[in-house]
Amino acid sequence: MKLPNNNMQKADGQAVPEPTLRRLPGYLSYFKSLKINNIEFVSSSQIAATFKMDATLVTKDLSYTGVKGRTKIGYSVDKLIENIVVFLDFNTQENAFLFGVGNLGKALINYDGLKQYGLKIVAGFDIDPAVIGLQVKEVKIFGVDDFRDLSRKTPARIGIITTPDHRAQETADLMVAWGIKAIWNFTPQSIKVPENIIVENTSIYSDLAVILNKLNR
């Protein structure tokens, strides 16, 4: 329909279905592993079998990225990877501040994968004096007051909340005051922010709920 068929170009105004958006990174990971195994082409039916889904849905998802397959051959793994990476903006590095350097926070900083997927945590923040001044991998941990200087050197549009639950709202408020545009909230707490601020909640409890439900059905 209104899909852009100018190859390798992003559908900027076009809203991509969120389910599609959520599936694409999974495909990407799969394609990367195919590449490691020197597999050059893959068909939608193979992909569908791997993810236990309908092949049509796969082609639809992939078509959003502008990639073109070849009849009887399938899709080029290289092109798939390239198109998805570009489409999801995983190629342009986005800086992020992380607030709350506890277990989860440290795990995220140590998580190499994120960098590969377009996100670079450039600084950690905490209110615990015992943590401030430390360094986790290449990421230094700062106190709240150090923000001004830091933000001038390495500005960030994304703020990650990995604080204890009850500190989520105040942290969000702080981030908004700092000019953060998108908040990635890893606490189960729902946070209140101005209309124009993007919030994405990552709740492992939702996944847990799904597992328990399937298990006990």
Next chain:
Amino acid sequence: MKLPNNNMQKADGQAVPEPTLRRLPGYLSYFKSLKINNIEFVSSSQIAATFKMDATLVTKDLSYTGVKGRTKIGYSVDKLIENIVVFLDFNTQENAFLFGVGNLGKALINYDGLKQYGLKIVAGFDIDPAVIGLQVKEVKIFGVDDFRDLSRKTPARIGIITTPDHRAQETADLMVAWGIKAIWNFTPQSIKVPENIIVENTSIYSDLAVILNKLNR
């Protein structure tokens, strides 16, 4: 329609929409914070405003749990909490084995929240001799060989994969051989398992994709 109106009883055969299932833990967290603030009643419109969603959808979601609201008063916070907890099986403790005691694995073990939501990690596993024998919080870390004994003492139906990506499949295979019924996969790798095994993938990359998309639109 075919909703069970026998109060406080779970709709066992009835399939609950997964979106509903995913939203319930968020509500629950919110209700718990209301309770801490000594708020006894809450209306669907208040809940809807908090989560920026339609009030009708809230009532629908809540109705699945069998909770009943009072006109002009709203829902009892206590009853909401109780019904959601029961409905999601967060009250009956489910044991889990965790494989891959790296940063993320440790973070999950240290995460107190999980226990409160029905999941208890009873043992960690790793192939790194430097890690085997250690103890993270109350959770001991074992080698693969220790499984038999352990599984007799504290059986578990859920297996958590927090290994490096390229070890996901072999870990899954092992878990299936162990008799694990549901696998919670924290790697982006898609894993192949027998038909009857439940798999839930937690991919923070999906959330990241959504954030970047909104940010760059």
Next chain:
DNA sequence: ATTAAATTGTTATTTTTTTAACAACTTAAT
């Protein structure tokens, strides 16, 4: 060269999920 099989990509249909509409009810104010 011809044909058969496999595969993409599009359009149509069905299913699922969300939103809207509205009736019934209950509390609090007059």
Next chain:
DNA sequence: ATTAAGTTGTTAAAAAAATAACAATTTAAT
């Protein structure tokens, strides 16, 4: 007591997403 406002809960409609159907194409085999 009466009324008005706010709220639940259900039914209907709309929107979104997934699946099915199928045409077009292209490769590989005969």
